[in-house]
Amino acid sequence: MPEATSPDLLHLRLALGSHLAHYLRTRLEAEKGYTATVGISTNKLLAKLVGNTYKPNSQTTLVPPYTSSEDDENVDNVTAFIDDHEVGKIPGIGFKIAQKLRAHVLQRPADFDAGLVYGGTKETVLVRDVRTYPGIGPETLERILGGPGVPHGIGTRVWGLLNGCDDADVGQAREIPRQISIEDSYMRLDTLEAVAKELRMLAKRLLERMHTDLVEEDDDGHDHGPSDTASISPTAMKRWLAHPKTIRLSTRPRPPQNPDGSRNRSFARISKSAPMPTFVFSLKEDIDTVVDKLLHETLLPLFRKLHLEKRGWNLSLVNVAATNMADAASEKGGVGRDIGKMFKRQDEVLRQWRVDEEPAKAGEESLMIEEHVQVEEGGSTGEEPWLEEARQQREEYRMDEPWPKGEVLERHGSEDFPTPSQDIESLVTDVWESEDEDMMDEDSFRCEDCGAIMPTFAMGAHYRWHAQM
């Protein structure tokens, strides 16, 4: 991995990221009541992976060195960190790809699958095993993994992942999903009567979901539309935020029995789709009436197209989806999703299944931050030299601390903080200006002493820096 930045700048970015992460977690919990776990590194892959290190309500930073020269005895921490992961644990490498990679290094069909739970012979294939396998590289991987239907450049992509490289964007959450689907799995579903009954229930649940997710009830004449200057209409109006243009029915036929009587599970699905009938968008008609029409005019016909044989099938899963979201849905520059609303909706959905009233504990949302953090070898714990946990979970966040975890810096004195120079302020400004424009608006701060502009979360550290000069 080429060194894209100087060690000092890398250090600064990681420190900024750690700081921001702690600030965000602190405010999220104080203002919304949600705890969060964060990973901080230079890309999404690494941030995500390292975030798993310490799970509830904490944050972890992958510390430098991120690179090492070949004559260096010690490998860089990125490699050291990622090498010990089982291949299938890498985001972007799922079950299928992992099986192919295992088969390659094991030189056999990688049959291990079902359960070797008790065997103890865990032949887990690690990233290291694949990464160092003779002849391995982007081209070899492309050949192993590539094929019909496989995205081009998969070899290069996976090779990057195995080496801790990932250029995937960290995107904004959409406020309207591209698809809404409801599904159920079954131990046995092989009669048309039963199917009709299930389809009715799925259709009803889908309609309900469409209403809670896609219908906005602006009870107040608030600022929803582009121009609502004279909209004094407290008319508790409801309106669709998006219209799914397509409805899709998919099933998962239970795979036929093997000769030897074994069950080779398959997840293969088949599907048929049709235009979404417009009557489902009626906000006046009774739900059950709409469900009935949808069932008989759309879903049942779709099912017959999907399963031409009248019987003989046995479905293990049925799914009904509303897709192809029209207009408002495809807005790209959407702001972040309101996670409070997400949990609220989840709660509504879950409530109907909840038998007793457990103390509805707040969900934990995970954050992941690119850029930054701190470090250097050996934290105070010593066991994982490449990890530094910011663990002042119970402490209140203090703006005067330059780092979420002050002790790390103490060990190395001034080297841990950027050398004071006249460039540093523009450096900091550039960093976040170019990487997070949104923060400029409401969350920026200008130092009265030196004029540096920075996000407010960095204000405390900045003043400490002045004081320490």
Place this chain on the structure above:
DNA sequence: GTGGGGGAG
């Protein structure tokens, strides 16, 4: 645009 593959959380 449709249907299937693969993956994330």
Place this chain on the structure above:
DNA sequence: CGTTCTCCCCCAC
């Protein structure tokens, strides 16, 4: 920790 339920993106046709 494994399964279930969603949701997403890509590809070939």
